[in-house]
Amino acid sequence: MKLYGVPGWGSAISEAMLTLADIPYQFVNVDGFDQPGPQRExxxxxxxxxxxxxxxxxxxxxxxxxxxxxxxxxxxCPDLAPPVGKAERQQFQRLLIWFVANVYPTFTFADYPERWAPTAPGELPKNCIEYRKSLYLWFDSQLKAAPFALGEQLTLLDVYIAVARTWGPRHDWFAANTPNITAIADSVCALPELHKVLKANEII
Ligand SMILES: N[C@@H](CCC(=O)N[C@@H](CS)C(=O)NCC(=O)O)C(=O)O
Known part of the structure; x- marks a missing residue:
């Protein structure tokens, strides 16, 4: 399979997931795709x-x-989520969808404010980032960090945490405000099987 992405961007989440599941893929770097040009086309x-x-x-x-x-x-690779029948599975399902439904769109709006507020783009990034911080505080309260989001088992939810920790509001804010996100991201970043892919995405 071919994964179109940019090192360090959201594609890093899927790269790490495929790597954990031992699914081979070819990475196609489309750096610059968010501006007009051949990569975008x-x-x-x-x-x-x-x-x-x-x-x-x-x-x-x-x-x-x-x-x-x-x-x-x-x-x-079903082992990358809690088993059916365990309470952790519902928490996994909830937080996985909650993250992409709530946190991810704040990047869509904050990263390209001129698209959504063309006459006054100034306020949008600041407000989105403040809202994102409030989301992360709640998210952190839902996580176990022992050593992973749902306890001892590494799941695909942990991958989001490790990658997103490198994005705004960035490492230092997470370190000061979200101890569980920080501990989980550290645990994921220490996994030898992810070393190469995390390095290629400048996550470690
Ligand atoms: N809901 C999507 C969000 C993907 C997304 O927003 N990716 C960002 C990069 S991290 C992107 O491509 N942004 C460019 C744009 O939205 O124009 C997902 O979970 O895959």
Missing amino acids: LLKKLNPLCQVPTLELENGQIMTETAAIALMVLDR
Whole structure:
């Protein structure tokens, strides 16, 4: 399969998931896709939202959305989520979707304010980042950090935490305000099986 992405961006989440599941993929770097140009034209043909990650499966089918990619990975590697019947599984499902439904859109709006507020883009990033901080405080309260988000088992939710810790409001804010996110991200960053992919994405 081919994963279209940019080192350090959302594609890093899917890269780490595929790596944990031992699913081989080819990385296609589309750096610059968020500006007009050939990378954007290429990505737009595959994903009308023109976002990364965009994944082209072995059969040519396109998968987008990190949460959908996570569910596909779990079909192939169920051990990366708590087992059916355990209470942790519902928390996994809730937090996975909660993160992409609530936290991820704050980047969509804050990173490209001129799209959404063309006449007054100034306030949007600041307000989105403050809102994102409030989301992270609640998210942190839901996590166990022992040593992973749901306890002893490493799950695909942990991957989001390790990658997102490198994004705004950035490392120092997380260290000062969200001890569980920080501890979980540290645990993920120490996993030898993720060393290469996290390094390539400048997460470690
Ligand atoms: N809901 C999507 C969000 C993906 C996303 O927002 N990716 C960012 C990069 S981290 C992006 O491509 N932004 C460019 C844009 O929205 O135009 C997911 O979970 O995969």
